[in-house]
Amino acid sequence: MTGDTDPDVAAWLEWLASQRRASALTLTAYARELARLSELAAPTPLARLAPHDIRRFAGRLHAAGLGSRSIARALSAWRGFYRWMTHYRDLAANPVEHVRPPRAPTRLPRALSPDQAAALLERQPEDGLQLRDRAMFELFYSSGLRLAELVSLDVGHGIDRLDATVTVLGKRGKTRSVPVGRAALAALDAWLVERPGFARPDESALFVTRTGTRMSSGAVRSRLDLWARRCALGVHVHPHMLRHSFASHVLQSSGDLRAVQELLGHASIRSTQVYTHLDFQHLAKVYDAAHPRARRK
Structure with missing residues (x-):
């Protein structure tokens, strides 16, 4: 000292x-x-x-x-x-006890633009494992799933082709069903043709590794990062970004915050309101680019 x-x-x-x-x-x-x-x-x-x-x-x-x-x-x-x-030291009271730091600014989740999402998902698979990858990424973006929800899916359970829905067990043990788009269903069909050639006989997981076992969260992150770099998007893409992109794009098109809350499985509307900021950012960019009095000289 x-x-x-x-x-x-x-x-x-x-x-x-x-x-x-x-x-x-x-x-x-x-x-x-x-x-x-x-x-x-x-x-x-x-x-x-x-x-x-x-x-x-x-x-x-x-x-x-x-x-x-x-x-x-x-x-x-x-x-x-x-x-x-x-x-x-017999100090009467702690002067810091009820003092709190300034609130940290809210970090907005990054989302892909619709064009970036299309570029990511329209890349053509070259083998069976890439068919699996595209099916995973289509399902992320189509249904706004969490990573844990996706890797926990089993064959023959959860996905209802007649209703075009996927049912997952989310946070706090809550079950929810969300729509699955046509592109995601087609990608799943293509993967299910290939899956028997990879999966072990006793493996129930919908998405499996090349050794036939259930995909881990880390493996999904790694495959998505590799896929995005091959698409030359210029941004780091992670599974939660596809969930963010799903929410942002649905909200931009519908304006229905409550519906997005249900689709994401948020317990509180406050968790979903962050996407209104994303939507406003999009509108602000359009305004800045289009309004005569907003354009920079």
Whole structure:
């Protein structure tokens, strides 16, 4: 420790090392965060800080460009220090206890454009395994399935050709049925012709590997990444992006948020509302490109 380190901070770090067996990396990180707090508080002693001081310091960090996660880490270290102070230094209250970091901005899921989705799915398979891949990717995009839902599908269960639906067991054990498009059904038919040549006799999985066992989530991600790179889309494509694309494109065409909620199997409409932002982004781009008063010179 440096000579000007607050003695309480030094004692807390020693306690973490001896009593909690904190790693050297953790101790270095905590020392850095408490040094930051001391700098923000100077010349006020740390033991005299109040909740409004901590909120003000968090605001200053945010204004300086520190991200929400970084501020949350700082607050966590400060909270731990003051919790120790209330036990070992008779501090009346922890000033960080109810202070929360700024809310992180919502990260919008990336979606393919309809043209990109078409380019991805119209690539012609060259062998049986590629027929399997196209069937998987068509089903992702056609029905908005989660990755876990897709790999859990079995032959003879879940897909109803007469109704053109697929029934899956989603999160929290909820069953839902969603439509399957004609292109996806055709791709599934083509794969089912090839599947007996790959699947082991006792394997029930709809989608199997070249060794005949059920496809893992990692294997599906890898095959989709390879497929997308061969299509030269210029973006990294992952299974959840196809689910995002399904939701975004259905919402853009229908405007029916509740229907998209049901199709995705979201328990809350709030989970689905992120796609309204995607839809607005699309509309904003159209506006910027088309409106005479919006065009950039």
